[in-house]
Amino acid sequence: MTFQTIVRSHKMRFGAELRENSTRFKIWAPKCKSIQLKLKGKRTLLDLEARKDGWHKIEVEGVKAGALYKYVLPDGMEIPDPTSRFQPEDVHSWSEVVDPRKFDWTDAEWRGRPWEEAIIYELHIGTFTQQGTFRAAIAKLDHLVMLGITAIQVMPIADFYGRFNWGYDGAMLFAPESAYGRPEDVKAFVDAAHERGLMVFLDVVFNHFGPHGNYLPSVSPIFTNRHSSPWGAGINYDDKGADVVRELVIEAAIYWVTEFHFDGLRLDAVHEIQDDSTTHILEIIAARVRAANPYRFLHLIVENSKNQERWLRRTSGRHPVHYTAQWNDDVHHLLHAAATGENTGYYADFDNLEERCERLGKALAEGFAYQGEIRPRKGEKVGEPSVGLPATAFVSYIQDHDQIGNRVFGDRITKLANVDAVKALTAVYLLLPQIPMLFMGEEWASTQPFPFFSDVPPDLRDAVLGGRQEELKNTPEHDDPSKPNVEDTVDPTLVSTFESAKLDWKNLSKQEHADWLWHYRQLIDIRKMEIIPRLPGLEGFSAHYEILGMKAVLISWRMGDGKMLRLYANLDNDSQSGVPPVIGRRVHLQGFAEEGVLGPWSVLWTVEI
Structure with a gap:
């Protein structure tokens, strides 16, 4: 180029x-x-x-x-x-x-990449390297290219109080966090990524402001009592003065993808954005951002625990009407529960083994595990029918910042499940027609935790620690006597907690971690050869699932090229018999498979000849 x-x-x-x-x-x-x-x-x-x-x-x-x-x-x-x-x-x-x-950009010819090519790598700038800066992160981009990553998703960088934070307490919508570098450093990172063929998405927070450093309430009606959120009053998207508030947020979204040339945005927890206007703010954001960048591949991702299909609909030409894709927590929860046996907290909805496999089949084939049905955990209906959406409307993963960080010690899945189980999960999600996302360090089974961390004023530290302990009562460790007690959680306000999350790049030289890296590279190579070329043209209503046992499923997809892709998966410690005859050419086998039998933690992918 x-x-x-x-x-x-x-x-x-x-x-x-x-x-x-x-x-x-x-x-x-x-x-x-x-x-x-x-x-x-x-x-x-x-x-x-x-x-x-x-x-x-x-x-x-x-x-x-x-x-x-x-x-x-x-x-x-x-x-x-x-x-x-x-x-x-x-x-x-x-x-x-x-x-x-x-800043002199060198990516004049960069137009991004089609969504089907996305293999996402989520990272936190402050802990991705020891230095914790955008400039230092540039030195690691070649590692991501070698791994086969095509898109980076950066956790929020809107300026927050103090020295360290996950980023979801941003107070300044337009100012990049100074601890990570200057605006020119952010641009240098994006420019360097584009030079290597990497897309870069930015995580943005439009559902609340951080508690320290937000001066908008002093001068404007930024909040409204018409709505509430977990952080207090809702942002004013539909009350007096809402027109300027809406424009502020829209401007921020356009600003990041225009002035900083990000290839897309991930919108945090959109289910907490309350708006009773005739036209919802989410609709306006999507329309305005796309209109401002008409000649680029631009991708917009949402996190939405309500599983609303309406934001993911496609046009007759298979283009997103509003948002490109949604993080698929259901796939994560089901795969995690299968590998770890955890059935409380996040995973209480999947406690019933017989129902769990049915939900697994539905989530892998159709996107949402619950599509307007009652979730046992909260006793309320969740989700809308998603069978009509293409698989590419969903982002799947087995680790992300939330699911690791919302544990007492921030443990990764390789500390919670055995090697065979984790390798089976990777063989499932990295080859799914859904878009895969890795969390930083996952590719070499990093032993570093990723606990929650947040710098706060000294007089608030006890309150933040107490609040953290209370929040952990909704996680899988609270009701399990074999798990750590929530009162033992690491203090999120300590700099040592932040430092503990910095990636251990030196471990790449150890054989155990090098073997994991090879495993991920192999699966990503297979994805690029066998899955990605078949994603263009993939439509909704193209998948079918069968339950083979308590933890075994067979999923079939009619791909965009007309070929049938099949997944035979047994996510159990015992072999599964009675497996239908294997049809098609074997693309990948993780574990053991012979006529009618899948071995423990075995995953087989085939494609129609």
Whole structure:
């Protein structure tokens, strides 16, 4: 690929916008009659022009990139710009005027990759390397290419309070976390990934703001009491002033895929986004982001525990109407329960063995395990029929940040299940017609945990630890006397907890981990040769499943090329007899299979000749 140098800049309606010889400052603050601008190093405060619609703005000559500023409210309170492009000294300090044109992109010809080619690798920038920066992460991109990864999903980077956080407590929608580097460093990472043929998706949070550093409530009706969320009042998507709030979030989504050239977004917990408007904010976000990037492959992913098929529908031309795919927790839960035997917490819905296999077949073949039926755990109906969706509308995995981190010690599945079981699970999900996602370090069976971590002010540490212990009571370890006690959880506010999650790259030199890496590379190679070429044209209503035993299933898919792909899987410690005759050419065998029998933890894939 030949690259030419270009610049990218998204014209912002909010915040500080650099002009030729000046900077325009603009803030939506309907709660304030007046706003003043404070420039670092200048004694004089400058009055912003107040408009009746709640906007305040001023254009200041001579203010250049790198200038630091704050806003001063009528009561004398000084706040950073809530829509700042960068906070060099964290969320409570000065905002910086940024010139996005300073970065020279080399990916002018990059248009992304088709969704069918996606093999996703989820990572957390702060723990992906020892340095925990975007620049350091660039050095590991060749490892991902060698592994066969085609897409990186970066956990949230919106600036949060303190030195470390998972990222879901972001306070600044437009400012990348300063601990990870400057905006130019984020762009360098994306640019380097594109140079290697890697897509990069960004995890964004539009269902709440972090508890520290969000100054929007001081100046605007960002929240509404019409709705509530696990974090307090809901974001105001449908109450008075909602039009600007909606535009703020839409602008943030467009900003990341335009100015930073991300190839898509993953929207966190959209089931917690409450909106009674005629047109839901999720619909508007998808439409506006796609319209702003019409000539690229752009992929939008949701996390949605309500399993709503409506957001994943396709056009007659098989293109997503709104969102490309959804994280499929049902597949994770069912495979995890099979390998570990856990049947509480997340996995209580799959306690019944006979029903579990039926749910497994449905989730692998159709996407959702529950499609408008009662989930035992909460006693409520969940899900919509998903059989009409193509398998590529779902992202499957056996580990992610939530399912590892929401355990007492943040243990990975290789510590919870035996090797044969884990290798069987990998042989299932990496070759599924659903889109696979790995969690960082999974490919070499990293022994590093990934516990929850969150830096908070000292006076709140006890409350956060207590809240964490309470939250863990909804996990699989709480009701199992053989598991660690929730009161023994590592303290998420300690820097040592954060440091413990940093990947152990040196272990790649050990034979045990090298063997795991070879196992993953082999399966990904098979996916690229046998599965991906058959995904284009794959439609809904193309799969069928049969229950072969208590933990054994046969799944068939009519692929986009017309060939039949079959999965014979026995996820049990005992052999499964009575298996139907194997049809087609063997693509991969994990374990043992002979006429009519699948061995323990055995997975066989075939494709029609």
